[in-house]
Amino acid sequence: MADYRKMWESLGLNLEAHDQLMDILPPTYGTVFLNQENRPEAMEYFDFVFSEVHGQRIQELLDHKAADxxxxxxxxxxxxxxIIRAAGGICIGLCSGADIGTAQAEKVLPRNICPLIKSFMGFKLGKVCPYFESCDMVVGETTCxxxxxxxxxxxxxxxxHVLETPHMKREKDKALWRSEVRDFLTEVEGYTGNKITLDSLRQAIKESNDKRRALLRLNELRRYDPAPISSKDCLLIEQIAMYDDVSRFTAQVNALCDELEKRVQESRGVTEPGAPRLILSGTPMALPNWKVPHVIETSGAVIVAEEMCTGLRYFENLVPEEGENIEQLVEAIADxxxxxxxxCFTPNEGRMKKLVTLAEELKADGVINCTLAFCDPYLVEANRVEKVLKGHHIPLLNLETDYGQEDSGQIKTRVEAFLEMLDK
Ligand code: SF4
Ligand code: SF4
Structure with a gap:
């Protein structure tokens, strides 16, 4: 890897704490990803992107900033x-999937708050994330x-800038959200100094849709038995989707799909045919949180979809591309x-319906609903998930966890017992 220390220093990173993070990531990555057998060759690109996670991509962001x-x-x-892309900005999904800077975070936050929130505060206060330090602005929301x-x-x-996300989906909520998205457009124009035009918005919608179409294509290929790719690799790709260059990423996912189509034709998969097929649902698994999928897939099952924000919720719906003016396109984006x-929505029937449809369409043997500790919305909603899946005779395992590794053994025992119960 090139020597990026000067770049990290220029961003004001705490180099000692950053070194500790960079010491942990490569061996963990090796254990979780590189030890997999029969991996698609096109994963090489995503391995490279991850190996340069704090290197080449950060340099690209800094070059973009240097050009205003x-x-x-x-x-x-x-x-x-x-909207960010249409104004010439780069949108970066900040990860917050590791216990870093916890001591600093706990100086400003209560101890019993969800690990994701604690993590993003810890990353910022601990000055360990070059993405965070490259950001000119952060967009928050009133989800939880x-x-x-x-x-x-x-x-x-x-x-x-905080977006007010409604908590219901009635017409008046939709109207509020549309007005929030309109205001966001004005804010982004002011912040970037670039006027969004009909053409730039159309182009940005198309590029984001192309990324979603590629991810949907990848997801579609996972319905085959044996599955041609592991969930761990898909989750990694979904995590990388949030920070990589959009056009380059889209091309690489499509190249991977070309390879996977051949694997499907040859019935080559990452497991033996007939391995238990599961859907993973719940709170997002932000980079580098791979614990639960690793436990599941090293226990002999294969996950065929992630009903999560690092998963289907990120790419399942496209924005209609045919609006005739900016207002129509902004409404289409908001909707x-x-x-x-x-x-965070009440009720959240769409999630329940999605889980049932997915389980049926993907011939899943069960669902694992995994929630981060102290996440009230998802922990309480586990009750609805259980009731609905029970009504459709779909086996369910509820898990609650955090970013520590201490409960890996206990999770493995519960997953293995669940798989045994499925009697596959
Ligand atoms: S679960 Fe998804 S939609 Fe909800 S707050 Fe988290 S990232 Fe946003
Ligand atoms: S919705 Fe849950 S997981 Fe997401 S930030 Fe809020 S408490 Fe954390």
Whole structure:
């Protein structure tokens, strides 16, 4: 790897803490990803992107900034990336999937708050994330209470624009959300100094849709038995989707799909045919959180879809591309995002329907619903998930976990017992 220390220093990173993070990541990555057998060759690109996670991509962001471009960070799949792109900005999904800077985070947050919120505060206060330090602005949202209040604190360290996401999906909520997205467009134009035009918005919608189409194509290929690719690799790709260059990423996912189509024709998979097929649902698994999929797939099952924000919720709906003016396109963008089934909405029937449809269409043997500790929306919604899946005779395992590794053994025992119960 090139020597990026000067670049990290120029970003004001705490190099000692950053070194500790970079010491942990490669061996973990090796164990989780590189030890897999029969991996598609096209995963080489994603391995490279990850190996350069704090290197080449950061350099690209800094080059963009040097040419007067803006980098805007987001923590939620509700942030309309099309608008940022249409104004010439780069939208980066900030990860927050590791226990870093916990001591600093706990100085400003309660101890019993969800690990994702604690992680993003820890990354910022601990100065370990070059993406965070490259951001000119962060976009927050009012999805859950913990995040909403944490953004007030984060605003002391980086400018934060908060989108008011409604918690219901009635017509008046839709009207509120559309007006929020319109205001966001004005804010982004002011921040970047670039006027969004009909052509730039159309182009940005098309590029974001192309990325979603590639991810949908990848997801579609997972319905075959044996599955041609592991969930761990798909999750990695879904995590990388949030920060990689959009056009390059799209091309690489499509190249991977070309390879997977051949594997399907040859019945080559990552497991033996007939391995238990599961759907993974729940809270997002932000980079580098791979614990549960690793446990599941090393226990002999294969995950065939992630009903999560690092998964289907990120790419399942496209924005209609045919609007005739900016207003129509902005409404189309707003409506597409409001269709995301986050547990912050009440009721959240869309998620229940999706889980049942997915289980039926993908011939899944069961669902694992995995929730981050202290995440009230998803922990409470586990009750609805259980009731609905029971009504459709779909086996379910509920898990609650955090970013520590201490419970890996216990999770493995529960997953193995679940797989045994499926009697495959
Ligand atoms: S779970 Fe909800 S709050 Fe979290 S990223 Fe998804 S949509 Fe946003
Ligand atoms: S995981 Fe739950 S508590 Fe944490 S930020 Fe997302 S919705 Fe909020």
């Amino acid at each position: 471009g803006k980098v805007i960070g987001a923590f939620c799949v509700y942030v309309p990336e099309e 209470d913990g995040k909403k209040k944490a953004f007030e604190i984060l605003n002391d360290y980086v400018p934060v 597409r995002y409001l269709d995301i089934n986050c547990a």
